[in-house]
Amino acid sequence: DAGVTQSPTHLIKTRGQQVTLRCSPKSGHDTVSWYQQALGQGPQFIFQYYEEEERQRGNFPDRFSGHQFPNYSSELNVNALLLGDSALYLCASRSTADYTFGSGTRLTVV
Amino acid sequence: DQQVKQNSPSLSVQEGRISILNCDYTNSMFDYFLWYKKYPAEGPTFLISISSIKDKNEDGRFTVFLNKSAKHLSLHIVPSQPGDSAVYFCAAPPYGGSQGNLIFGKGTKLSVKP
Numbered sequence: 001d002a003g004v005t006q007s008p009t010h011l012i013k014t015r016g017q018q019v020t021l022r023c024s025p026k027s028g029h030d031t032v033s034w035y036q037q038a039l040g041q042g043p044q045f046i047f048q049y050y051e052e053e054e055r056q057r058g059n060f061p062d063r064f065s066g067h068q069f070p071n072y073s074s075e076l077n078v079n080a081l082l083l084g085d086s087a088l089y090l091c092a093s094r095s096t097a098d099y100t101f102g103s104g105t106r107l108t109v110v
Numbered sequence: 111d112q113q114v115k116q117n118s119p120s121l122s123v124q125e126g127r128i129s130i131l132n133c134d135y136t137n138s139m140f141d142y143f144l145w146y147k148k149y150p151a152e153g154p155t156f157l158i159s160i161s162s163i164k165d166k167n168e169d170g171r172f173t174v175f176l177n178k179s180a181k182h183l184s185l186h187i188v189p190s191q192p193g194d195s196a197v198y199f200c201a202a203p204p205y206g207g208s209q210g211n212l213i214f215g216k217g218t219k220l221s222v223k224p
Contacts, residue, residue, distance in 0.1 A: 004153070033211065042114075042199050042214030043154065056211050090153055101146075101153030 004029075004093050004102035012108045013081050021076040021105045025093030029100070031055075032074040034066060035090040037104070043090055049074050081109045113137045114202055116215035124223055129187040131218050133200030136181065140202040144212070145174060145185050148197045157198070158185070190222045 005024040013019050025032050031050045035043035045058035049068035068074045072093075078085055088104040115134045123129045133143070141162040146154035160167040160174045160183065167174050173186045187194055197219045201212040 040119075040216065042116075042201075042216050043212070045211045045213070048211060058211070092153075099156065101155070103151060103153045 004091055004100050006089075006091050006102040006105050008105060009103070010106045010108075012110060015081055015083060015109055017081050018077065018079045019081060019107060021078075021089050021091075021107070023074045023076070023091030023093070023102060025072050025074070025091075026095075026098070026100045029093035029095045029098070030072050031094040032068060032072065033092045033094070034074070034076045035092065036060070036085075037088040037090060038084075039087070046076070078107075083109050085109050112215075113140075113204075114200055114213050114215040116198075116200055116218050118218050119216070120219040120221070122221045122223065123190050125192055126189045129185075129190045129194065129220055129222065131185040131187075131198050131200075131220065133183045133185075133215055134181055135183075135202060137202075137204070138181065140204070142203055143174070143176065143183055144201045144203075145172075146199045146201060146214075147194075148199065148217070154199060187220075190220075192222050192224050195220055195222050 003026050007022045033048040034046040037043040046060050047054050048056040052068045063079045065077045086109045090104045091102045113136050144159040145157040147157050148154045158169050158172045158174050160176050165176050176183045197217045199217045200215040
């Protein structure tokens with residue numbers, strides 16, 4: 001049973017560019033959350049998607065946007081990248097009794 | 111304003127001894143706490159949780175203690191094993207039992223030496 005799958009694993013982008021990160025939830029999970037983990041910090045909640053709608057949002061600018069598809073997979077989009085957006089981006093999927101993280105996408109902005 | 115604080119960035123213990131990882135929180139409305147373990151190049155994995163109606167929860171070698179009056183919790187690992195070497199995060203959901211939105215501490219890197 002595949003867990004949470006994220007792609008790509010690593011990515012290098014230039015400041016000002018746009019990036020899309022992808023997440024496939026664990027089988028049976030219908031809710032997806034995204035987190036940003038900067039170096040030396042704990043993960044910070046970005047937003048959560050359920051039934052293809054954003055349900056909760058953390059303290060992130062609207063350069064960060066997302067989408068959930070009918071098959072429950074999700075994308076995180078970041079526009080106008082800043083150097084400070086360099087981080088590990090984690091996706092977590094959830095059912096009522098289980099909350100599972102993916103291994104993350106390491107984004108480097110140069 | 112950091113609502114969940116882990117003030118020790120690192121901890122080193124000898125194999126077989128006890129590891130104690132600490133976490134403080136500022137929001138008295140928090141009523142559920144979780145500990146996650148993270149290995150390099152992997153996502154965080156759930157370890158153990160505790161509800162505010164309890165002051166202790168035990169699962170094998172792992173025990174979490176909650177002191178609500180001090181707004182403090184700790185994770186005890188006994189005995190510590192080299193495979194326990196990882197970063198440990200304390201986390202709390204700000205809206206009660208939902209795990210959809212977790213506030214994490216900065217983590218403590220545990221090194222267990224053989």
